[in-house]
Amino acid sequence: xxxxxxxxxxxxxxxxxxxxxxxxxxxxxxxxxxxxxxxxxxxxxxxxxxxxxxxxxxxxxxxxxxxxxxxxxxxxxxxxxxxxxxxxxxxxx
Amino acid sequence: xxxxxxxxxxxxxxxxxxxxxxxxxxxxxxxxxxxxxxxxxxxxxxxxxxxxxxxxxxxxxxxxxxxxxxxxxxxxxxxxxxxxxxxxxxxxxxxxxxxxxxxxxxxxxxxxxxxxxxxxxxxxxxxxxxxxxxxxxxxxxxxxxxxxxxxxxxxxxxxxxxxxxxxxxxxxxxxxxxxxxxxxxxxxxxxxxxxxxxxxxxxxxxxxxxxxxxxxxxxxxxxxxxxxxxxxxxxxxxxxxxxxxxxxxxxxxxxxxxxxxxxxxxxxxxxxxxxxxxxxxxxxxxxxxxxxxxxxxx
Amino acid sequence: xxxxxxxxxxxxxxxxxxxxxxxxxxxxxxxxxxxxxxxxxxxxxxxxxxxxxxxxxxxxxxxxxxxxxxxxxxxxxxxxxxxxxxxxxxxxxxxxxxxxxxxxxxxxxxxxxxxxxxxxxxxxxxxxxxxxxxxxxxxxxxxxxxxxxxxxxxxxxxxxxxxxxxxxxxxxxxxxxxxxxxxxxxxxxxxxxxxxxxxxxxxxxxxxxxxxxxxxxxxxxxxxxxxxxxxxxxxxxxxxxxxxxxxxxxxxxxxxxxxxxxxxxxxxxxxxxxxxxxxxxxxxxxxxxxxxxxxxxxxxxxxxxxxxxxxxxxxxxxxxxxxxxxxxxxxxxxxxxxxxxxxxxxxxxxxxxxxxxxxxxxxxxxxxxxxxxxxxxxxxxxxxxxxxxxxxxxxxxxxxxxxxxxxxxxxxxxxxxxxxxxxxxxxxxxxxxxxxxxx
Ligand code: SF4
Ligand code: SF4
Ligand code: SF4
Ligand code: SF4
Ligand code: SF4
Numbered sequence: 001x002x003x004x005x006x007x008x009x010x011x012x013x014x015x016x017x018x019x020x021x022x023x024x025x026x027x028x029x030x031x032x033x034x035x036x037x038x039x040x041x042x043x044x045x046x047x048x049x050x051x052x053x054x055x056x057x058x059x060x061x062x063x064x065x066x067x068x069x070x071x072x073x074x075x076x077x078x079x080x081x082x083x084x085x086x087x088x089x090x091x092x093x
Numbered sequence: 094x095x096x097x098x099x100x101x102x103x104x105x106x107x108x109x110x111x112x113x114x115x116x117x118x119x120x121x122x123x124x125x126x127x128x129x130x131x132x133x134x135x136x137x138x139x140x141x142x143x144x145x146x147x148x149x150x151x152x153x154x155x156x157x158x159x160x161x162x163x164x165x166x167x168x169x170x171x172x173x174x175x176x177x178x179x180x181x182x183x184x185x186x187x188x189x190x191x192x193x194x195x196x197x198x199x200x201x202x203x204x205x206x207x208x209x210x211x212x213x214x215x216x217x218x219x220x221x222x223x224x225x226x227x228x229x230x231x232x233x234x235x236x237x238x239x240x241x242x243x244x245x246x247x248x249x250x251x252x253x254x255x256x257x258x259x260x261x262x263x264x265x266x267x268x269x270x271x272x273x274x275x276x277x278x279x280x281x282x283x284x285x286x287x288x289x290x291x292x293x294x295x296x297x298x299x300x301x302x303x304x305x306x307x308x309x310x311x312x313x314x315x316x317x318x319x320x321x322x323x324x325x326x327x328x329x330x331x332x333x334x335x336x337x338x339x340x341x342x343x344x345x346x347x348x349x350x351x352x353x354x355x356x357x358x359x360x361x362x363x364x365x366x367x368x369x370x371x372x373x374x375x376x377x378x379x380x381x382x383x384x385x386x387x388x389x390x391x
Numbered sequence: 392x393x394x395x396x397x398x399x400x401x402x403x404x405x406x407x408x409x410x411x412x413x414x415x416x417x418x419x420x421x422x423x424x425x426x427x428x429x430x431x432x433x434x435x436x437x438x439x440x441x442x443x444x445x446x447x448x449x450x451x452x453x454x455x456x457x458x459x460x461x462x463x464x465x466x467x468x469x470x471x472x473x474x475x476x477x478x479x480x481x482x483x484x485x486x487x488x489x490x491x492x493x494x495x496x497x498x499x500x501x502x503x504x505x506x507x508x509x510x511x512x513x514x515x516x517x518x519x520x521x522x523x524x525x526x527x528x529x530x531x532x533x534x535x536x537x538x539x540x541x542x543x544x545x546x547x548x549x550x551x552x553x554x555x556x557x558x559x560x561x562x563x564x565x566x567x568x569x570x571x572x573x574x575x576x577x578x579x580x581x582x583x584x585x586x587x588x589x590x591x592x593x594x595x596x597x598x599x600x601x602x603x604x605x606x607x608x609x610x611x612x613x614x615x616x617x618x619x620x621x622x623x624x625x626x627x628x629x630x631x632x633x634x635x636x637x638x639x640x641x642x643x644x645x646x647x648x649x650x651x652x653x654x655x656x657x658x659x660x661x662x663x664x665x666x667x668x669x670x671x672x673x674x675x676x677x678x679x680x681x682x683x684x685x686x687x688x689x690x691x692x693x694x695x696x697x698x699x700x701x702x703x704x705x706x707x708x709x710x711x712x713x714x715x716x717x718x719x720x721x722x723x724x725x726x727x728x729x730x731x732x733x734x735x736x737x738x739x740x741x742x743x744x745x746x747x748x749x750x751x752x753x754x755x756x757x758x759x760x761x762x763x764x765x766x767x768x769x770x771x772x773x774x775x776x777x778x779x780x781x782x783x784x785x786x787x788x789x790x791x792x793x794x795x796x797x798x799x800x801x802x803x804x805x806x807x808x809x810x811x812x813x814x815x816x817x818x819x820x821x822x823x824x825x826x827x828x829x830x
Contacts (some may be wrong), residue, residue: 016259016287020344024334042265048110060330063298063341064260065323079326085373088219089324092178092227092301093241093249102428104826106453108551112534113495113541113551119531123519131401133501135514182450185435194431197518199655200660207658208427211513232453232552264598278467278559278771279443308555312563316444319553334608362439366447 006049007070008035008058014066019041021058021067027051095142095244096121097129099163101156101218102183103149107174107232108132111146117239125246127303141166144245145172150183154209164222169250177218178229179321180370184215188361190330190387211233213389226250229301231319231367237303255324258297258316258351262306264386265280266290269345271328274356289338290345294363298341299326299334318367327373333380335364361385397811400424400818402502402518404454409814410658411797422793424786424818425659425790432830433776441467441559441771442746444697448763448778449553452826454497456717457483457490457548458756459827460557461625466765467559468752469644476738480625486547486554487624487754488723493540494688494757495716495723497678498822500533501591506816507595510602514812522635522704532584536720539581543727546570561740564699570729582690585721589694596710597701605649606817607795608707611671613678616755617641621687622679622722624755631669632682640669644751648764651779655784655828661828671787674759675821676715680707688725691718709792709822745771756781758822775799780827 003010021036021044028034036058037047052069059067080086095179100108106201107132112118123230129136139159146166151157164170175181186194191211195203218224228241244251266287272280275292282288288295288309296318297309308316318334325332339357345352357363370372375383392415398408407426414420433453437445446461449456468475497639505517515521541551546566548554553748556562566574618627628641642650651666659676666672679780681704686691698706698714706715745767759781766775782789796817800810 011260014256015263016264016266018287020288020341042267053391060325060332063255063257064262065325066260079329081331085207088227088373089255089327091225091250091252091255091320092229092235092255093167093303094714100406102406102829104450104453104456106450106456109453112501112537115538118534119523119527122523131399131406132404133402133520134518135401136700136815137399137401152430155427161434182447183430185447186431189431189434193436197434198429198431203655205657205660205707207425209662211428229673235551276440276771278440278471281740281742307550312549312555313561314555314558317443320821359438359440359443362436362443362447364610366443391549 003043004068005046008052009047009068010044010046011066012043014044014064018063019044020061020063024057024061026055026057029055035061046076075091094125094144095140096125096127096246097139097142097145097167098132099129099139099145099147099150099159100132100194101147101160102152103174105132107147107148110232110235110238113235114239117242121242121246139163139166143168144171146171147177147218148173150180150215151212151218152215153211156385157212157221160218160221169225169245171220171228171245171250172218172224173228174233175229175231175319175321175367178227179368180215180217181231181367184368185362185366186387187215193387199379202357208288217371220372226252229321230303234304256302256308258300258302258304258309258320259325261302261304261310262287262297263310264288271345271347273346274348274353275340282313288313289341292342292346294338294342294357296334296338298365299323299337315367322368322371322374331377332367333377334368335360336380338364395807395810397814400716400815401819402505402815403819403823403825405829407825409793409807411624411767411810411814419794419797422790422814423658424661424789424793424823426825426829427660428659429829433778436773436776439773441767441773442765442810444773445557445559446553448561451778452705452829453552454494455490455756455761455824456553457544457825458487458754458761459484460554461487462754462761462763463765464557464559465752465754466750467773468769469752470748470765470767471743471746472561472748473743475561476736476741478565478736479739481733481736482547482562482565482739483557484625485566485727486544488727488730489540489547489751491540491624491757492723492727493544494536494779495720496533496540499713499716500660501539502822503819504533506819507592507599507713512728522741527670531631533588536581537586538619539577542577543574546574560742561738563729563740565739566733575728578724578731581724585724589717589721592713593698596714602813602816603698603708605796605799605813606710606792606820608671609709609792609798610707611673611788612669612706613681614666614672614674614760614784615682616677616753616760617683619687622683622719626756628759629753630682631666631672631821644753647753648751648762648777651762653783656659661786662783663786664779668762672784673788674781674784675712676758677706677709677712678718678759679755680715680718686718686722688722689768690725691722692720694718701711709788709817712820712822716822729766747768756827758782758824759784778830780824780830782823782825782828785821787825789818789823
């Protein structure tokens, strides 16, 4: 199930309903317009994407790699790591 | 293609999977020239080959010589299994120095005249020579190996966008059961519920996917991490398997990470079972494996 | 004269070389099986929680993984006084018989069959890949036995290599009813294949009688578990039997571990294990049948009678190990069928609170006794661990056999190639497991 809204893409197949995204998002806790809402079916929903500050906490904390937050220019966020690590990761099956 | 299978210091488990490919095994030996595989053939010298599947780790000079030879004679070198990719379980030996290990095993003053010199530090094979592709897994599942070989033998070394074991896991993770930190020896987990949320150490969030989350989904036992660390551990944000798991356990149990850490008394065996030897995880602030390894030169 | 070195010995599990030391005239003086690169599992596991023990020891050897797991689990259970439910033992035994079937099938067909089938052809043709090129059917039929073992192991263990089903206190999952029936069906198809293979191996051994004779006899006492009603992999006392009518010594697991004496061999990292007051012992399929006198299952015992009539009993010629292996495969097949047919019981695992304790785990691995000794502290952490693998017992016998073979083949007078072929054949008749011995 693809739950993409605006720039936040959630893969419902991968999600294991741990609620961590909802808990770590600074714009969801105690926020008037929370980014995330918890769905009836036990999956997170993007309720107010415009509140998102693209801090990437949800993406980093998601244990199932179910969330991708697109960057504004669509280039992706990945910071460069150690070159050896990058070469290695690219070659792993 | 000319194919070779070489095993350094290993458990030979990855080769057993090669034999378990059923129908595909015959395709493999029928369509390709398997020219070197000590497990199967009498060929003693490694000839020039197109694809070499390498299993195991370097433990002494003899292994290193064979690894170097393999690199020179193979067009493409594939690290097969978590041992070759990340050091695997045998990498846990790095907690004790080589001299001390020798002393503890063979007694004071034991000498082996013909023994090749042992390595000071266990490392995955890509720390010694360049490796063209990695297929981690202890051992990699039959389907995974088959998919890999199909692509590799057609000339393309595959790689895949890694996710985590959790992304394949069929359990549900909420709500946490708040039973405190538990171990399998003394507690029976509830079926169909996330083991981490029940207070068991599950390495799923930090382990590469590809096994179909076999242990937690089909057997209800925690993932030990045999497919090796996922991209997020090796690359930014550099999650530390130990700290990250403790944090999640703390969240699930309602304890503090420190309190959970004090109860998990064997961090090296629990959190770095398959990757203690991986140099990329060694010096991290905070975290890292350096604190578990013996110090060189001591 | 310079040493003759076979490096590396091919078609065995793991890496090892054979070194033949000769005197001036070229007569063999000593023969060694050398393997280096111990991995220190017993040492690196100190301080580990009992939970991590089973998955880690499994990685000692892929081909014997379940045996290491069960031996370690039994040691933990004895430390903490856990009573394993009968149903759990049954699933474990299924996994073990499955792996034994697989392991023997690999030793026999992939490793040794080419020697028996093509004794005088070029070494480069002696392997299943070349045989496959000529006769696809033969290889497929043999590999079918291996697949059968793998199938049982995968269902009972969860994974074909490094099973995940075994935990201290029992197992996690049972085999479902549907799977049971499916497995039984597959089992019944294999009967004729097993009988045929047994016939073939017996025929080949007769045809290669000169090789069988030139590898000599082993007179060391045999050591194996004796559960009482034939050959079993778990339970019973360990019995040391010296020849026909010789005295028998029975040891409970704790006594067995206490009487094992390990020493360094100087030329290899494989530690030599002996029994105090007895010296070298032989373990493995041959020892098991010699100690127990029979298999305890119909089909295997019928085949055994034929073999006894031909070669005499107890079996002393080392190469009859191959015959013992195929008979054990038949026995495994019958055991698996029996275990699958029995009505499922209750309870799969028990739990325990960590406490200080000491325990021993003894199982029969495919190539002989595997002995674990374990001490845990009040937190359930490993304080001490000792592992004795089958090859450590057999290494003395194996090296004697190598020397005997070299003498008979007349090293120095004839071509080295011939000697080296014979020595490798000799080593393979023990199906030595190097990774286990270099644990
Ligand atoms: S990127 Fe930050 S603000 Fe946006 S949804 Fe994720 S956690 Fe919330
Ligand atoms: S953090 Fe990931 S797995 Fe957890 S609920 Fe959110 S999307 Fe699902
Ligand atoms: S990766 Fe695992 S199965 Fe493969 S050789 Fe290493 S320990 Fe054995
Ligand atoms: S059981 Fe383990 S693998 Fe499955 S969702 Fe929970 S943490 Fe992830
Ligand atoms: S769940 Fe974890 S331990 Fe189990 S097979 Fe998958 S990666 Fe390995």
